[in-house]
Amino acid sequence: MRIPRLIWRHFEGGAYLPMEAGTLDGPVHELPAPRRLVVPLAQHEGRPARPLVEPGQTLEAGTLIGRTDGDHGPGIHAPLAGRVTAITRVDTALATDVLAIEIAVSEYCSQHTSSLPDQAGKMPTPQQSRPALSGGRASSPPYGSKRETPGLERAESPPPPTCSTSGLHDANRKDGPVKRNPTELANAADHAGVIDLARPFTPLGEMIREAASSRPDHLIINGLRAEPMVTANLRVLRDHLEEILNAGMVLQAALGIKRIWLAVDRTARRFVRQCRSAVAGTPVRILALANKYPQAIPTLLAWTVTGRETPPGRSPLQAGVMVLDAVALADFWRALQHGSPVISRVVTVDGPAVLRPGHYRIMVGTTYGEVVERAGLKAPLVRLIDGGPLTGRCVESLEAVVTKATTTILLIDHDGDRIPTPGPCIRCGECQQVCPVGLDPRKLLDASERNRPQDVVRLHPHACVECGLCSYLCPAELPLAEAAVKLKHYSARS
Numbered sequence: 001m002r003i004p005r006l007i008w009r010h011f012e013g014g015a016y017l018p019m020e021a022g023t024l025d026g027p028v029h030e031l032p033a034p035r036r037l038v039v040p041l042a043q044h045e046g047r048p049a050r051p052l053v054e055p056g057q058t059l060e061a062g063t064l065i066g067r068t069d070g071d072h073g074p075g076i077h078a079p080l081a082g083r084v085t086a087i088t089r090v091d092t093a094l095a096t097d098v099l100a101i102e103i104a105v106s107e108y109c110s111q112h113t114s115s116l117p118d119q120a121g122k123m124p125t126p127q128q129s130r131p132a133l134s135g136g137r138a139s140s141p142p143y144g145s146k147r148e149t150p151g152l153e154r155a156e157s158p159p160p161p162t163c164s165t166s167g168l169h170d171a172n173r174k175d176g177p178v179k180r181n182p183t184e185l186a187n188a189a190d191h192a193g194v195i196d197l198a199r200p201f202t203p204l205g206e207m208i209r210e211a212a213s214s215r216p217d218h219l220i221i222n223g224l225r226a227e228p229m230v231t232a233n234l235r236v237l238r239d240h241l242e243e244i245l246n247a248g249m250v251l252q253a254a255l256g257i258k259r260i261w262l263a264v265d266r267t268a269r270r271f272v273r274q275c276r277s278a279v280a281g282t283p284v285r286i287l288a289l290a291n292k293y294p295q296a297i298p299t300l301l302a303w304t305v306t307g308r309e310t311p312p313g314r315s316p317l318q319a320g321v322m323v324l325d326a327v328a329l330a331d332f333w334r335a336l337q338h339g340s341p342v343i344s345r346v347v348t349v350d351g352p353a354v355l356r357p358g359h360y361r362i363m364v365g366t367t368y369g370e371v372v373e374r375a376g377l378k379a380p381l382v383r384l385i386d387g388g389p390l391t392g393r394c395v396e397s398l399e400a401v402v403t404k405a406t407t408t409i410l411l412i413d414h415d416g417d418r419i420p421t422p423g424p425c426i427r428c429g430e431c432q433q434v435c436p437v438g439l440d441p442r443k444l445l446d447a448s449e450r451n452r453p454q455d456v457v458r459l460h461p462h463a464c465v466e467c468g469l470c471s472y473l474c475p476a477e478l479p480l481a482e483a484a485v486k487l488k489h490y491s492a493r494s
């Protein structure tokens with residue numbers, strides 16, 4: 001068998017950003033169930049689902065309530081038991097005015113409301129006033145003014161990092177894991193509504209079907225931190241390492257993939273050692289990489305490992321490499337083992353305005369206002385970002401809701417709100433130097449401002465991986481990434 005040549009080197013451009021542990025070692029708090037959930041029928045950047053329920057209908061937790069018409073598509077499920085009160089519209093971080101199912105939760109005040117006591121030891125109630133998002137003064141912090149909540153930490157002491165491998169070798173015996181049909185696996189992923197958390201949030205079922213026809217020879221499980229402050233995916237990887245590896249090996253066997261890797265940050269030495277011992281005796285190999293931003297983006301990860309370039313604007317599958325997010329594989333394993341649908345997310349809630357930063361398990365369809373209320377504020381909230389500081393999207397309304405694509409919520413106060421004040425370009429060349437795919441963001445901005453679409457194709461905006469680094473590092477604070485992404489979408493449409 002010919003062994004493919006491995007490159008293992010850093011891509012050109014990029015930057016080493018401070019990636020402190022931050023919230024990583026904290027526990028995962030259960031966010032109390034809200035009285036009402038509004039579950040959007042579009043939770044990835046594809047065709048929306050159509051509703052399968054009607055107002056007045058009673059639902060069990062996990063009932064399928066939406067499915068994409070005409071093809072497989074990921075299912076949308078009721079996160080909790082309740083009654084459908086309306087087919088309505090809602091905003092998310094991905095889109096505005098999305099068709100949604102409103103559910104009056106009947107499990108309210110059951111076990112889901114059991115966590116997060118306030119500093120006086122009382123349970124927070126949904127009736128407490130919500131903070132304003134912007135303009136004027138926000139309400140006073142609902143649960144006091146200190147960052148630490150000693151009672152909370154005592155009540156939910158962090159579990160030790162777990163790397164149990166007890167079931168790993170059962171699921172993957174000497175003769176290999178039980179081989180399954182790719183179509184069966186894709187259907188299971190669709191039925192559970194599993195999506196990959198790398199943009200554009202592709203349904204896992206769609207990726208499996210594409211892989212079955214393109215026959216990749218590498219599978220990379222992406223366990224790298226995507227951005228500073230974003231730690232929820234690492235928390236899930238540490239807590240569910242065994243399930244994630246099992247899911248990867250099931251896919252490897254079903255798709256006939258030759259090599260399977262787990263990519264982790266090499267600076268987390270203890271965890272790298274734990275991973276190495278967890279994969280002993282399995283086909284999985286550990287890739288301990290320098291996490292130079294934006295190394296976690298699938299096209300760059302594929303290039304670093306195999307030296308293969310992904311065609312601009314396409315998936316790494318086109319280069320024979322399947323890159324899957326660790327969280328998606330954890331969801332997939334639960335779907336395979338228990339038939340459990342994706343109804344919640346472990347989300348990092350952080351930022352200078354938050355009173356209790358940490359990881360929260362949040363039901364899909366919960367409003368951002370509810371999250372802010374439960375996590376608390378220590379300063380007036382002026383901006384809410386869904387995603388990391390470089391690629392996140394501003395959320396305009398606290399009535400917008402959390403989706404399966406939400407991994408991080410940043411709450412920004414007045415001092416932390418860095419509003420760019422664009423000045424003239426000083427021609428330092430920094431933007432071109434850091435662009436990981438070799439674009440010239442300054443020229444893209446020029447083309448966008450002069451409205452010269454004929455220049456667009458020549459500048460290859462479709463290769464932009466939307467990392468945001470050019471805007472982040474530009475000393476003139478020019479909106480370079482915004483222009484690149486706008487032209488990328490323009491060129492995709494034309």
Ligand code: SF4
Nearest residue numbers: 425426428429431474
């Ligand atoms: S980084 Fe900003 S100031 Fe420097 S060349 Fe690029 S656009 Fe001009």
Ligand code: SF4
Nearest residue numbers: 435464465467468470
């Ligand atoms: S956002 Fe696009 S243009 Fe800017 S550095 Fe990243 S890949 Fe390059």
